[in-house]
Amino acid sequence: MMETIQSFMTAMMNSVSEIFASADLTRPTWSKWIFMALAGVILLGSVLTVTSRRILRAATFLFFTLLATAGLYLLLEYEFLAAVQLTVYAGGILVVIVFSILLTSHISYRFDPPPVWRVLGGLVAAGSGLLLTICVLVLTVFPKGVAAPAPDMQQVGNALLGQDVHGYVLPFEVISILLLACMIGAIVVARKSREPEASQPDKTE
Amino acid sequence: MDVPVHFFLMLSAAMFFIGVFGFIIRRNMITLLMAVELMLNAVNINFVVFNRFLYPDYFEGFFFALFAIAIAAAETSVAIAIIINVYRKIRSIEADDVAEMKH
Numbered sequence: 152m153m154e155t156i157q158s159f160m161t162a163m164m165n166s167v168s169e170i171f172a173s174a175d176l177t178r179p180t181w182s183k184w185i186f187m188a189l190a191g192v193i194l195l196g197s198v199l200t201v202t203s204r205r206i207l208r209a210a211t212f213l214f215f216t217l218l219a220t221a222g223l224y225l226l227l228e229y230e231f232l233a234a235v236q237l238t239v240y241a242g243g244i245l246v247v248i249v250f251s252i253l254l255t256s257h258i259s260y261r262f263d264p265p266p267v268w269r270v271l272g273g274l275v276a277a278g279s280g281l282l283l284t285i286c287v288l289v290l291t292v293f294p295k296g297v298a299a300p301a302p303d304m305q306q307v308g309n310a311l312l313g314q315d316v317h318g319y320v321l322p323f324e325v326i327s328i329l330l331l332a333c334m335i336g337a338i339v340v341a342r343k344s345r346e347p348e349a350s351q352p353d354k355t356e
Numbered sequence: 357m358d359v360p361v362h363f364f365l366m367l368s369a370a371m372f373f374i375g376v377f378g379f380i381i382r383r384n385m386i387t388l389l390m391a392v393e394l395m396l397n398a399v400n401i402n403f404v405v406f407n408r409f410l411y412p413d414y415f416e417g418f419f420f421a422l423f424a425i426a427i428a429a430a431e432t433s434v435a436i437a438i439i440i441n442v443y444r445k446i447r448s449i450e451a452d453d454v455a456e457m458k459h
Contacts, residue, residue, distance in 0.1 A: 170362045186359045190367050197371050197394055201378025206387060213390050216371075220397055223364075227408045232421060239425050244393065244432045251436045252386055255443045265381040273380035281373040285366055293361050299412030310415045319419050326426050333430035341437035343444075 166289045185226055192219040204262045206252050210245065217241045228301035364405040372398035385439050385449045389432065396428050 174183075196216035203209040217240045224233040312320050375394030382388050400421040407417025443449050446456060 170360055173360050174363065175358070180358055183359055186363065190363075193367060193371060194374075197374040200394060201374055201382065201387070201391055206384065209387060209390060213393065216394065217397065220401060223401060224404060227404060229404060229408070229418060232404060232418060235422060235425055239429050240393075240397070244429055247432060247436050248386065248390065251439060254440060255386070255449050256384075262384065262387075265383070269381050273377045276380060277373040277377035280376060281369060284369040284373070288362055288365050288369065294410065302412075302415070302418075307415065307418070311419065317414060317416075319415075322419070322423055326423055330426065330430055333434055337433045337437040340434065341440050 163286065163289060166292075170289065182226060185222070189219045189222045189226065192216070193223075204264070206256055206260070206262070207249070207258065210249050210252060213248075214241055214245050217245065231304060231307050361405060361409040364409075365402065368398040368401040368405070371395075371401070383451050385442070385451055385454070388451065389435055389439075393428065393432070396424065400424050 176183075193216055196212045196219065199212040200209050200216060203212060217236065221233045221236040221241065224230075224236055310317055310319060311323060312318070314320050372395050375391045375398065378391035378394065379388060382391060403417040403421045403424070405417075407415065407421075411417070439449055442454055446453060448454075
């Protein structure tokens with residue numbers, strides 16, 4: 152038992168030192184600095200999104216997290232995906248969420264802090280999952296990818312509407328039908344009914 | 357790209373489990389939705405990073421992330437419609453109060 156743990160710890164230490172050696176932190180470059188800044192914004196923004204007691208601030212922190220994710224896609228040289236992330240996620244979804252916040256809760260309302268047992272349960276669940284994932288990640292050796300040139304927009308467009316093995320025209324059409332169904336569904340669900348509405352006291356104020 | 361692939365994956369793992377944490381501690385339905393968005397976003401980063409680092413000649417992860425973004429938009433719009441409808445009916449969007457919807 153002890154030997155298993157010991158060999159596991161040595162393997163972990165070796166892998167961690169290998170990863171940091173391949174990162175070559177003694178020779179900082181622009182992409183490393185930008186990655187660190189984006190990682191900081193993402194981590195801070197995510198934590199504040201799930202812990203902020205004012206819901207509109209949580210939405211604002213989520214916005215910064217999504218912006219930093221678009222920056223990560225730019226760093227990986229996927230400009231089109233970064234643009235989609237900005238317009239659909241940061242532009243579309245966030246606006247819808249902010250509208251629904253303004254429709255359903257009072258602007259100065261603050262959440263009660265969650266009970267301690269729930270926070271502890273969340274920390275244990277998320278922390279053990281994170282620990283397990285990071286252990287597996289550190290012990291995994293990924294093949295050294297070749298440095299490929301950044302894909303240009305023409306390749307992306309040809310693949311998106313291509314009909315061969317690496318073409319995506321069928322999922323593209325299925326997504327368009329899904330979006331149409333969602334649009335109709337959202338209108339039907341959110342439509343005001345003709346019947347008089349329930350007149351219970353407002354619990355969020 | 358001189359940042360190792362492990363760092364990207366650790367970042368997205370941290371983001372995912374922060375989303376899990378938020379999903380457990382929150383009780384307002386819109387904040388639950390925001391935690392789910394965090395998790396979806398972390399998974400998208402994973403797809404894109406695997407595509408870029410391991411199979412840079414193809415676009416599988418790229419398009420999976422693209423379609424996941426589109427599906428997330430659709431899912432959010434329907435979820436928001438349901439939340440607004442629930443708010444009209446019971447004047448609250450706390451998840452515990454929605455248990456009244458049973459039967």
